[in-house]
Amino acid sequence: MLGEPKNTPYDLRFKFLGIAIRIHPGFWAICVFLGFSMGMSTPPTALLVFSLAVFLSLLIHEMGHALAFNRCGIRAHVVLYHFGGLAVPTGMESYFDHASGYTSKQKLFVTAAGPGMQILAALLVIVALRAMGKTDGFLTEHVGIPARLTADPSGTLDNIIMSLSRDDLAWDLRHMDEQMQALFASADANDDQLLSLAEHDTFQTTVDSLSEQFEQTPIPVPSVTAMVIKSEHKNRFIGAELKLLEDADVGDDGLIRISDLQQTLQHQTSFESDLLNKFVYIFVMISLFWAILNLAPVYPLDGGQITRELLVLFNVHNAIPKSLLVSAATGVAIGIWGLGNNQIFLTMMFFMMAYSSYQLLQRFQRGY
Numbered sequence: 001m002l003g004e005p006k007n008t009p010y011d012l013r014f015k016f017l018g019i020a021i022r023i024h025p026g027f028w029a030i031c032v033f034l035g036f037s038m039g040m041s042t043p044p045t046a047l048l049v050f051s052l053a054v055f056l057s058l059l060i061h062e063m064g065h066a067l068a069f070n071r072c073g074i075r076a077h078v079v080l081y082h083f084g085g086l087a088v089p090t091g092m093e094s095y096f097d098h099a100s101g102y103t104s105k106q107k108l109f110v111t112a113a114g115p116g117m118q119i120l121a122a123l124l125v126i127v128a129l130r131a132m133g134k135t136d137g138f139l140t141e142h143v144g145i146p147a148r149l150t151a152d153p154s155g156t157l158d159n160i161i162m163s164l165s166r167d168d169l170a171w172d173l174r175h176m177d178e179q180m181q182a183l184f185a186s187a188d189a190n191d192d193q194l195l196s197l198a199e200h201d202t203f204q205t206t207v208d209s210l211s212e213q214f215e216q217t218p219i220p221v222p223s224v225t226a227m228v229i230k231s232e233h234k235n236r237f238i239g240a241e242l243k244l245l246e247d248a249d250v251g252d253d254g255l256i257r258i259s260d261l262q263q264t265l266q267h268q269t270s271f272e273s274d275l276l277n278k279f280v281y282i283f284v285m286i287s288l289f290w291a292i293l294n295l296a297p298v299y300p301l302d303g304g305q306i307t308r309e310l311l312v313l314f315n316v317h318n319a320i321p322k323s324l325l326v327s328a329a330t331g332v333a334i335g336i337w338g339l340g341n342n343q344i345f346l347t348m349m350f351f352m353m354a355y356s357s358y359q360l361l362q363r364f365q366r367g368y
Contacts, residue, residue, distance in 0.1 A: 004088050005081045019066045019078055021059070026082030031055070037345070040278070049275050053282035055080070057118060057290065062087045064117025068110040074102065083349070084290070087114065104313040111305045115291035122287035125280065126150060135269040137281040138288075151269040156240045157261055160229075163241075166197035168233055171222045172255060180220070194228070225262065228255040244268070296334060298350065299327045299357045321364055327357035 005024050012023040031051035040050040062078040065087030069076035076089040087110075126136050135151030152158075161169070173181050173193045184195050187203035200221070207219050231254045234245045248264040249256045271277050295303040304327045311319035331354025338347035 004079050004086055016059075016063065017067065019063060019070075019076070021078045022080070023055075024079065024081035027055075027080040027085075030082045034345070040282075045275060046278055049279045050282050053279050054286050057121070057283055057286040058085045060121045060287070061085060061114045061118040061290065061294075064113040064115075065110055068113035072102065072106045072110060104309045107309045108306060108313070111302045111309070115294050115302055118287045118291040122284050122291075125284060125287075129280065133269060134271065134280075135266075136284040137270070137277060138285045142285075147269075152265060156244050157265050160237065160241050160245065160261070161258075163236065164229065164233065166201065168196070168229060169227050170194040170196040170199075170229075171226055172228050175226070176222070180222070183219075195222075225259045227258045229258070230254060231256055296330055297323070297326050298331045298334070298353050299324065299360065301353070304357075321361060324357050324361040324364065328354045328361065330354075331357060 005026065007022075008025060010025045014021055028051060031054050032047060034054070035047045035050040038050070040046045058080055059078070062080065062085040066076040066078050069087060069089050074089045076087050079086045079088060126139065129136055130150060133152065135147070139145040139150045140147045171184075171194070173184060173188060173195055176184070184200075184203065187195055187199050189199055189202070204219055229245075231245075231249050234242060234249070234256075237245060244261060244264060245256060247268075248260040250260060251257070271280075294301045295306070297303045297307040299305070299308075304323065307326055308320060308323035311323050316322065331350045335347045335350040335354060338344070338350060
């Protein structure tokens with residue numbers, strides 16, 4: 001199903017580290033399709049950046065396979081096409097019958113080298129960005145990893161907030177709606193138009209003590225991002241914390257807003273070039289997502305081949321038919337998941353691979 005595509009007059013060919021590389025025009029077509037589906041079509045340069053990031057990530061993946069082949073004494077070349085990429089060893093006849101003397105351990109090494117190299121490249125980029133105080137824009141926003149681990153090495157904003165007392169963190173009553181102002185007016189003990197966390201705590205305690213009277217009136221807690229810090233508190237800090245506070249002190253009311261601190265920190269942890277930020281984001285996302293996806297135990301993905309070789313290596317009875325059965329079932333399961341999450345391309349791809357695995361299983365059982 002995912003064999004090497006035929007040569008075309010429009011193929012791009014070159015060599016890298018002694019490995020022959022061919023890029024089929026279908027590869028660029030699928031990049032454009034995926035770029036449009038992810039909203040990368042405007043400006044047009046964003047689509048180009050998306051395609052280059054995908055190209056570099058998949059090239060690293062396939063180069064991992066090809067270099068591992070060479071390590072095992074087998075020549076190989078790389079093809080990038082509409083289904084991603086292939087590292088094709090010379091003399092390969094099928095996914096089950098490689099060159100003579102090519103052991104299961106070697107197959108595991110070669111197969112794991114692709115996603116391994118791709119994940120390693122993404123991690124190196126993340127670590128390098130972290131060392132520069134920059135963010136990849138993917139791990140924190142979509143995976144949920146804390147920003148202090150991926151984007152803000154010194155935890156600058158966290159350090160500022162943790163260093164301040166509940167009297168120092170407050171909400172500006174003048175920026176609340178009339179209903180909220182009326183509710184918290186009596187809580188402003190020093191009448192400075194600021195509701196500190198300590199004052200809010202005291203107000204909440206008073207309300208709780210009168211719970212029968214106020215049981216139908218829950219006391220709201222304003223958003224953390226709406227909180228403010230008095231500019232005079234800047235003199236408590238030095239280094240990165242002081243710089244962040246000074247950069248975010250953009251108002252003329254003597255207050256620094258948490259939202260401005262967050263926005264300033266985001267600006268500090270991103271590159272000036274929006275296109276460079278997009279490139280890093282796409283490269284990290286594709287490198288991690290594609291590598292993990294390839295480890296699914298579905299033929300002819302890396303995970304399917306790894307499953308097969310592990311079963312063969314441990315002398316499991318009917319190892320190849322069992323690996324094909326796992327492949328077909330997993331392909332259907334992932335296809336159904338993709339369908340439920342509106343991932344049409346993913347659904348089509350895994351349903352096709354599941355059907356291909358089923359066909360291979362039938363042919364294998366019939367002995368041809």
